[in-house]
Amino acid sequence: MTAPLTPVALGVDQARTRLPGFTVIDVRTPGEYASGHLPGALNIPLDHVRRALPELRDAARRGDLLVVCASGARSDTAAGLLAEHGVPAATLTGGTNAWAADGHPLDRPAACDTRAGWSMERQVRLTAGTAVLLGLVLGLLVHPTFQLLSAGIAAGLVFSALTDTCGMAVLLGKLPHNRPRATDLDATLAALRER
Structure with a gap:
């Protein structure tokens, strides 16, 4: 063997x-x-x-x-x-x-070439930052439960760093502007x- x-x-x-x-x-x-x-x-x-x-x-x-x-x-x-x-x-x-x-x-x-003008890393940073900010603002102005969105994104970023993977990049990669063909x-x- x-x-x-x-x-x-x-x-x-x-x-x-x-x-x-x-x-x-x-x-x-x-x-x-x-x-x-x-x-x-x-x-x-x-x-x-x-x-x-x-x-x-x-x-x-x-x-x-x-x-x-x-x-x-x-x-x-x-x-x-x-x-x-x-x-x-x-x-x-x-x-x-x-x-x-x-x-x-x-x-x-x-x-x-993709139709996206931004690198995947930049798209992930924008998406994560927007989701965290949105969770905080909606949590303050609408209902505190929206802060869970920010906590979920933070947990995802920690998981991403620990596993050296990025689920958000995989999801963003499926968007039409990120798919060349x-x-x-x-x-x-x-x-x-x-x-």
Whole structure:
């Protein structure tokens, strides 16, 4: 019996030096991917990884896979799923956020641009701040129960920080202005087969 695969986590510098040898899979939503992704990355959202297993397995046989997301949480999940199916993959510690923070370029092709002019992080800050302010004002002027809205948003932000996830970003990503177009998974898988 073979030992189960364990995904390897690479730092930004390690990933950068090995980038030409990787097939990079970005598991974020299409809107997040369009806002900036590692050069040459293909977008296979996390909820489509199972469907892409045959192509990902073939790609891993031809070379190394690097799975990325915004912070590393979703890519860890994807790499774990791949490992369960015998597909070795590395992840980028800190995700595209760490990549960009180190000053490395992100591709933003015009064909994938969202209609939103603001980054997802800025949209989350605006939405959370507005909801907290609205809860406080309505709590003072209408009924104190409205302050629960502010408390709920605060609890969500704490949970988001502790788990390194953002449910509000996922919800905002579903809005029409944040969706460039649906992921053309068939085209992505065809491109993956050609690599």
